[in-house]
Amino acid sequence: MTRGRILVDSLARAVTLQADGKLQLDNGNPLLDEPRWLAPVSGTVYGVALNHRSLVEALSAAFEDAPYKTAPKTPVLFIKTGNTQIGHGTAIPFPAGVERIQAGGALGVVIGKRTRKVALAEALDYVEGYTVVNEVSLPEDSFYRPAVKAKCRDGFCPIGPWVVDAKQIAPAALEIRTYVNDELCETSSTADLVRGVAQLIAELSQFMTLEAGDLIIAGTPLRSADLKPGDVVAVEIDGIGRLENPVVLETVIAEELAQ
Amino acid sequence: MKHARIRYQGDIHNVTVNDDHSVTLPTGEVLAEQQVEWLPPVHGTVFALAINYADHAAELSFKAPTEPLAFLKSPSTLTGHNAVSVRPDNVDYMHYECELVVIIGKTAKNVKREQAMDYVAGYTVCNDYAVRDFLENYYRPNLRVKNRDTLTPIGPYWVDKEDVADPHNLTLRTWVNGELRQEGNTRDLVFDIPALIEYLSGFMTLSPGDMIATGTPEGLSDVKPGDEVVVEVEGVGRLVNRIVSEAEYEASLTQ
Numbered sequence: 001m002t003r004g005r006i007l008v009d010s011l012a013r014a015v016t017l018q019a020d021g022k023l024q025l026d027n028g029n030p031l032l033d034e035p036r037w038l039a040p041v042s043g044t045v046y047g048v049a050l051n052h053r054s055l056v057e058a059l060s061a062a063f064e065d066a067p068y069k070t071a072p073k074t075p076v077l078f079i080k081t082g083n084t085q086i087g088h089g090t091a092i093p094f095p096a097g098v099e100r101i102q103a104g105g106a107l108g109v110v111i112g113k114r115t116r117k118v119a120l121a122e123a124l125d126y127v128e129g130y131t132v133v134n135e136v137s138l139p140e141d142s143f144y145r146p147a148v149k150a151k152c153r154d155g156f157c158p159i160g161p162w163v164v165d166a167k168q169i170a171p172a173a174l175e176i177r178t179y180v181n182d183e184l185c186e187t188s189s190t191a192d193l194v195r196g197v198a199q200l201i202a203e204l205s206q207f208m209t210l211e212a213g214d215l216i217i218a219g220t221p222l223r224s225a226d227l228k229p230g231d232v233v234a235v236e237i238d239g240i241g242r243l244e245n246p247v248v249l250e251t252v253i254a255e256e257l258a259q
Numbered sequence: 260m261k262h263a264r265i266r267y268q269g270d271i272h273n274v275t276v277n278d279d280h281s282v283t284l285p286t287g288e289v290l291a292e293q294q295v296e297w298l299p300p301v302h303g304t305v306f307a308l309a310i311n312y313a314d315h316a317a318e319l320s321f322k323a324p325t326e327p328l329a330f331l332k333s334p335s336t337l338t339g340h341n342a343v344s345v346r347p348d349n350v351d352y353m354h355y356e357c358e359l360v361v362i363i364g365k366t367a368k369n370v371k372r373e374q375a376m377d378y379v380a381g382y383t384v385c386n387d388y389a390v391r392d393f394l395e396n397y398y399r400p401n402l403r404v405k406n407r408d409t410l411t412p413i414g415p416y417w418v419d420k421e422d423v424a425d426p427h428n429l430t431l432r433t434w435v436n437g438e439l440r441q442e443g444n445t446r447d448l449v450f451d452i453p454a455l456i457e458y459l460s461g462f463m464t465l466s467p468g469d470m471i472a473t474g475t476p477e478g479l480s481d482v483k484p485g486d487e488v489v490v491e492v493e494g495v496g497r498l499v500n501r502i503v504s505e506a507e508y509e510a511s512l513t514q
Contacts, residue, residue, distance in 0.1 A: 044333040049398060068396045076395075079331040081304045083464045095462065116408075146330040146398045148306075152463050154368075197272040207347075207407045208335045 002129075005042075005087070006161035007033040017162060021026060027198030033208055037087030039159040040131055041110055043213035045080040047135055047151070048200060050145060050256055053192040057061040058222050059143075067144045075195060078147055080135065080157040088161035088192070088243050093154050093250035100198075101156075101247075104135035104220035105178035105235035106189050107171065109197050110163050115210040123201035126210070132243040133217045134178075134235045140223065155190045158235075158245045159215065169239055171197045174237050178225045179234040188221035195219075261496075262381075263416035264339075265295040276416045277466075297339035299418045300382055301362055303468030305332040306459060307387055309400060311449050311474025327450045327458045330398075332472075336406045338417030343503045343511075344388055345408065346484055350484045353482055353502075356387040356475035356491035357433045359426065359445055361452050362417055367465040375453035378465070382426060383417040385472050386488065409508070411469075411501045412490075423494055427451055430493040431476060435486050443476020445492075 002017035014026040023031040063071040112128030138150035178186040227247045234244040260274035274282040280292040309328040364380025388410040393403045433441035484504040491497040
């Protein structure tokens with residue numbers, strides 16, 4: 001089953017995608033209007049930094065120098081807070097006073113049940129499904145200190161449009177394509193993750209419990225897609241979906257909300 | 260007023276806390292402190308500050324930062340009052356951190372320090388344990404150090420802002436098995452509460468229930484299974500916690 005969340009009369013409602021491509025509301029009725037998508041998850045969103053070979057290879061020399069001194073030994077994690085999470089179609093605010101922001105196309109892994117100290121061989125049993133994530137960030141110029149200021153700005157984590165059931169997806173070699181204004185800017189593959197989906201779940205769950213509805217962003221590549229106000233950015237993964245969001249100056253969004 | 264979330268006979272209740280630490284349920288029923296399971300008192304994003312007391316920065320051989328050094332926690336790490344925290348096997352140094360926690364009361368974006376206290380709902384206490392063996396120089400301190408299951412006790416309750424006359428003159432103390440190990444005062448915060456709200460709301464929207472753990476003063480030391488650790492912020496609360504081994508904790512889960 002492919003499921004999502006939309007906003008109807010200011011309320012979050014569940015929708016499912018039917019075999020005929022139409023959306024059905026949680027009360028069984030077909031959806032007539034154009035949906036306003038919400039992020040399809042409501043738990044904690046964990047990101048894994050330095051988990052794509054293209055990025056790690058670009059930085060491998062720097063890892064030997066201060067302040068890092070040695071390459072990372074365990075998954076480097078961060079959290080995309082609730083204010084960052086938006087649905088398909090919602091505008092990504094381009095912050096005032098910031099020069100550059102970049103797209104971060106990635107696979108999103110949605111946890112289906114409480115996951116604690118699971119073995120590698122069982123780890124995928126705990127996945128409900130997969131979604132598309134655009135882990136937007138200021139340029140990643142340092143990995144020394146937690147990147148709250150770079151990664152936790154409002155609307156910096158589009159997720160969706162929906163979650164596709166895990167049974168329909170083999171996560172080991174999915175191509176992820178990022179488009180800016182329909183021009184292909186970046187292609188990466190989950191085959192190039194330093195730690196794959198099962199390994200991430202197994203390692204994270206050794207020290208922190210994952211809950212149903214939590215999401216793991218499996219890793220972004222060396223970023224190449226800069227975003228500007230007026231752009232439309234899309235991240236696409238075959239078999240899962242296409243997550244598209246316009247980029248709008250933060251001040252313009254604030255003015256629209258005030259009206 | 261003191262507000263808590265507790266579990267009693269399988270149900271979760273929002274309660275008020277009386278001076279003797281008994282709690283009053285919405286039905287009016289009164290329960291003693293030891294009769295209830297104390298839960299983290301607030302839901303929201305948890306920010307924590309590293310190196311936000313000058314004396315603690317010196318203790319860690321750091322210069323105090325020029326910009327707040329904030330990191331994030333997930334709900335998975337939080338536990339309540341009178342709960343246990345797990346010391347991992349085969350580590351050399353796990354320490355407590357007594358901290359004043361600020362609770363945000365209304366949506367905050369681009370708030371200036373002059374207005375910042377208007378956005379505070381109240382305060383609570385946390386013990387922001389760290390396992391230093393797991394420190395690496397990437398997004399330091401990372402979740403493996405600071406976001407482990409059971410390693411952020413918070414509570415027992417939160418108090419209204421109006422009940423704390425000056426949040427920048429509160430003594431923080433930690434006792435291990437009754438021995439005073441850590442003492443400091445919030446007057447020594449490098450970045451005070453208005454500065455932290457101005458800083459964070461300057462680049463992201465804060466929401467009601469979001470929490471800012473403001474950092475810890477000097478006086479850290481190792482804790483071992485069996486230790487009782489009490490962190491107290493004067494006029495806010497006293498949070499009790501016990502350290503257990505992995506084996507003891509795993510056994511308690513299967514009971």
